[in-house]
Amino acid sequence: MLTQLKNLMTDIPKAIEEIKALNASASSDPADLIMYSLDATKVKHKPDVVVFPQSTKEVSDLIKICAKYKLPVTPRGAGTGFAGGSVPIKGGVALVMTKMNRLLNLNKDALYVEVEPGIVNGELGAYLAKENLFYPPDPASLKSSTIGGNVATGAGGPRAVKYGVTGDYVMGLTVVLANGEVLKTGIKTEKGVVGYDLKKLFVGSEGTLGVITEIRLKVVPLPPAVITATAVFEKRDDAVNAVTKILGAGLRPRTLEYIDRTAIECVEKFIKAGLPANADAMLLVETDGRQEDAIKEMQAISEICKNAESFEIASGVKEAEAQWKTRRSISASLQRLRPKKLNEDITVPRNKISKLMERVDELSKRVGLPIICFGHAGDGNIHVNVMHNDNDKESETALKAVDEIFDITIELDGTISGEHGVGLAKMPYIGKELGKTAIDISKALKKTLDPDNILNPGKLFPST
């Protein structure tokens, strides 16, 4: 088995010259190089050139040049990722897919939509809603993140608890491979078992196996009604137990978000939502479907939450938005607590959420840094935020705490990333979760599909 990926050697100036001759959008403008050197993490690395392709053919032609010169090429969407996956850490081409943002075809009867990767998640959602259709995956970045980025990272979101994640909706892909060949894979039907399921290999591969240039997504009828409610608990364990009971009863809320005490306190200071001072945890719950069904399901949930201090069902869109405001204000309000944070999207089996919280509490006290937990309790995906001041000592302590959080997560049968991906941020830690054989096999598949390691090099797997 392969244990080390090839290093790159290339004549960069000549390659760039050829790229510019081919594609008029290619830019070495310093402003572009800076703009496309980063994502939502703090890691930066400038590309040598930025290209904005407009078709599969343009991507294919470009990749052929990159292959010839062994020039790294890092595809990216809106750059909202939390793992550094789209940072061109080895230079080369930043391949910005945002101009390939057309909706190609909507098949309302067969319930699928075909799009280019640069289309923004929320814009697709708005378009589909007008047609009474629904594409459920809703990463927090949905107002700016692209479907291509969502597919490349296997993005999740609050609705995953009922509707699943991005990969569950991918029916087909067009992918430009590392040699410039164009692969079409997938089906236009609900089922299909002809050959290996190649599309699933590209979902979540973070641009390391090919450049996605067209995407066929399953859509579902738009649920006519959504009911939103907030339950406030005096005891954290009651909130966590309610989550297990709700799902164990066969109820399928479309979101089941958890917010811990410290997050509630921060938000309260920030937006003064009138949350009770003695709240230890909150659940933000949504049901959907036909109006009467959604109401009845919410009633059943409220019965399970009977030991909550309060259970408030939003009376309309306005009240629902107010409830969501609390959830959405967490990230911004945490900054008042400490200026810096390390945000990890670990996931544990639902029945281990309480244990996780206990361990994180203990860690927080021991290292003397606030650690805030909130997120998608319905599927065990908890965003753990280690808050710290901007100095070397606290930064180092925070990093050590994250390392320990990953150990705790693995010990509790969890995964170190539920939806953000590995990129650069989690690369040093994947050995905690994946065995040697899994890593060897993954590297061997990478080498098969990208023998010269030009596609998003320096990501996912540590080189040694």
Place this chain on the structure above:
Amino acid sequence: MLTQLKNLMTDIPKAIEEIKALNASASSDPADLIMYSLDATKVKHKPDVVVFPQSTKEVSDLIKICAKYKLPVTPRGAGTGFAGGSVPIKGGVALVMTKMNRLLNLNKDALYVEVEPGIVNGELGAYLAKENLFYPPDPASLKSSTIGGNVATGAGGPRAVKYGVTGDYVMGLTVVLANGEVLKTGIKTEKGVVGYDLKKLFVGSEGTLGVITEIRLKVVPLPPAVITATAVFEKRDDAVNAVTKILGAGLRPRTLEYIDRTAIECVEKFIKAGLPANADAMLLVETDGRQEDAIKEMQAISEICKNAESFEIASGVKEAEAQWKTRRSISASLQRLRPKKLNEDITVPRNKISKLMERVDELSKRVGLPIICFGHAGDGNIHVNVMHNDNDKESETALKAVDEIFDITIELDGTISGEHGVGLAKMPYIGKELGKTAIDISKALKKTLDPDNILNPGKLFPST
């Protein structure tokens, strides 16, 4: 790119001697060699030896010997497949997984179950039902087919329309690779995006990439109620349109089975179920969930089916079973029509089912053979049965008709196999569906994971 898989050369007697020395279950008894030379198709080929492993270690040790001698090894479960996937067409080892049939662990809170591959689908279902849990995928063979076979083929079933297929439930796998190494892949959580999704690559790979020895499956709470109904239509198109309308309205019946006129006539002769003589098509529909929800959903479906000649809701388990008897008697009763059949599980987008039926009618008249359509209309997966007498001329005509059915299917954006798999039966046809690049990439992945082509050789991809 690789275009041809390696041929095998081996010292078979020496390899078998070594296998027998290692594993006491190894048998060259002629009865065993015949028993494990076939599946539910008519294709047969004897293995050189049959082995019944009892642990992952036993499989690993065996595969190491096979790797050393380049001896083919074909894993199999109950042999209920319709594609010849488990026929040891190149001889070597028939690796019978049915003795590895233990339920290893049920986690009722995190909602997953860990099993060995030899456990029978229906037995797992019965066990889970006692725990108020549910594993939805229900291939017609569920009383005998194994979960390992279901995973290896990516099996579907009537409930796929609501609950998805086998692959949607696979959370993790233990796989013995072609060199005997043991790969553990997957998660114990609802979500996870660390590294490539290797488990998905093995689902539906039909034993060509590794031998699955442990499986972690997601389970869901058992729906407390199931409502069954049969709608009989005088016009086929009304039945097909009802399917599109039901799903377009956001209703989620758990089965939506279609039965055509000829199938109804055959079944009527066979079991005298009292079906109306003027019926052109039937739908067998089930809803599930809490009793009142399932009833209400069925009422909504009956409203959509208002131009059906009859819509009969079963009043209890007994009546429901009577309705299912019609569906389940089709295969047996078709034999009265003609002694032989070619049964293909093509799938088209739901909105193309009517068009498919028209084209199949035309073909049936043109070639002079009855072609019966029934199956999972909810997901467009129609079982098309070309009936013929047992003579060379009709056999040849039937084969040509199948070829044309595949062409029609592809033309209608469909897939030539919705749930049976490729195996040997569909191997000559995969070029109709998959492009050259997809096949090249698939073969390259196969070569990476199984360089000497010892795992179920001679399957999936034609060698030239």
